[in-house]
Amino acid sequence: MASRPFTFGVLAAALAASAPSAQAQFGSQPSELELIEVRDDIYVISNVAVPGLVTALITDDGVLLVDDKFEIDHDNIVAMLKTVTDEPVKYVINTHYHGDHSGGNAKLQALGTIAVASTQARASMVAANQSGQPDITVAEHAAIHLGGKTVEIHKVGRAHTDGDVVVLFPEQRVLAAGDIFANGPGTSAQLVDYGGGGSAKEWPKAVAEALELEFDTVIPGHGLVSTRADLEAYRQRTIRFAETLQQLVSQGKSRADIEAVVRSEFDWEDFHVQLALDGLINEFR
Template sequence: MAHRAVWIRGAALGLALSGLWIAHTQQAPPEPLDLQHVKGPLHALIGSGGNVSVLVTDEGVVLGDDKFDRNFTEIVAKVKTLSDKPIRFDLNTHHHGDHTGGNEQMLSQGTEVIAHENARANLVRGQQKGPQPLTFSEQLTVHAGGEEVRAIYFGRGHTNGDVVLYYPKLRAIHTGDLFVTGAPFIDYANGGSAVEWDDTLNAVLQLEFDTVIPGHGAVSTRDDLVQWKENFETYRERVSELSRAGKSAEEAIAAVKVDDLKGWSKDNRLKNGMAGLLQELR
C-alpha cells in the first residue's frame, strides 16, 4: 500500500493549494456543539453537521473534519479550552460540506487541510470556493507529540473519497459517514456504492479498535459498527428483492421494511438514495 507520513515538527509538504469549494451556510443559527472526551488525548465535537475528532498533543492539535463554515469560530473556541497549541492539521473524512465547510477558514489560519484525492476531485467538481486540500491516494500518517493518526482509504462507500482516521495507540477510529447512527446515504453522484461499502467496512474491521467516532451521532463501539453493518446488509438484501421485482424507487421506499433496524427510518437519506441503489443492485 502506498503510504505517506507527515511530522508536525518541521513538516515540509510543499504542495500547491488550488481550486474552488461550495460554501454551505444555513439561515438557522448553529446548534451548540457538545465537546466530549473520548479517551486519552482524543475528544469529539458532536452536533450541527458532521462530528469532529480532536486529538490534543503538546505539538499541536489534529482535527478530523470541520463541520459547516458557520461553525468555525465555535470549533476554534472549543479547541482552545483543551489546548493553547495551534490546530496544525485537519483531516477531511470526505468532501461533503457539513464535514469540510470550515476548510477555507482553517487554511487561512495556517492549518494544513488534507483529504483523499477523490474527495478533492469532488470538491473541485462541485466548484467549492477557496483553496483546496492537500491530497493522498491510499494512506497518510500524521505524527504529533507521540501520537499517531492514520488516514486510510479502504474503498468506495458513502462516496468514492471516504477515509477512516485511525488512532492506533488509542484503539479508536473516526469513520466519517461510512458509519452513522441511523440510516446511510449513498451518494451515487459522487461515486458512492452500497455493494462496495460492505467490502470497505470489512477492511475497516481488520483494524484493532474498540471505540468509534461516527460521522453523525453518539460516540460508539466496535460492536455498534458491526451491528450497523449487519443492518445495512439486511437492507441491501431487501432492496435487492424489490429491484428484481422491478419496483420503482417510490414503490421500493413504500415496501421496504426498516423498523426492525435500530435507529433507521424512511428519511430523506434512504429516499434520495433509492433510485441509485435499485440500479446498482439490478
C-alpha cells in the first residue's frame, strides 16, 4: 500500500479519462481493499491508495454493486465479496462514466453481470470507446428488484458530469451518491468534468434533488460513509462555491486570482486547476 493516500485531486485526471488510460496512470496496481458492513446486507468496499467506494447489496438471489473501480481491481473486489456470499454479481450500476467507477464493467459482464447507467453516461463511454458499456440505460428513474429487495436509480441534474445518478436502498435508508458528493480528508474539492457535461452552477440543484429522497446514511463516491447532515452541509458548500465564482468572474478577477481563491478556500489542487479551471471561469461568464 502507498505510504500515504492519494487525494481526490491526484486522482482527478483519472476521473476525466477513459477507463484504459485512467487505469494505466492511476490503477497500475490492484488496490488493497477493505469490506465494511454499513447496514442490513449493504457493504462498502473501500481502499486507501486510490480512493473510490464500491457499494454492495447482498441478497439470496445475487449481488448488486454500485460502481466497480478499475478493471485491475476486479479480482480483489470479487474476492472481497466471496468472504460474505457465494452469490454472483447480477447487476452493477455506474453512478457516472469515469473509469474509476466503471472500469470493472467488462470483466463483470463476461461473468453475466448486467451493467446499468444513465443514458448520458453510456453516450460518454461510447464516445470515449470505453469497454464495458452499459447494457441498460436510465433516462430519469428506474428500480431493480433483487432477492426481495428494491434498489432505486435516480438521475439527477448536471454536477460532476451530465450523467450522474444516485442509488437509493429504501428499506435500509441508504443512498449511494456517486461523485456528486465526496466527504473525507483530501476529497472535498468539487471536480467539474466540463468535457463530460458537468456544471458547478447546477451542482447545488443536483444535490438538492438527491436530498428529496428518504435516507439516513450516505455513501459518497469518494471518502467516508456519511450522514444525511453531511450531504446537506456539502450542498451549502456547493452553493458557496458557485456564488464565490460568480462574484469573482463578475468582478473581472484574473485567472490567477480565481485560482488562488479556489485553492485556498475550496481545496483545489493542481489537477483540479489543470482540468477544470478554464471551464469553470467560462461557465460563470
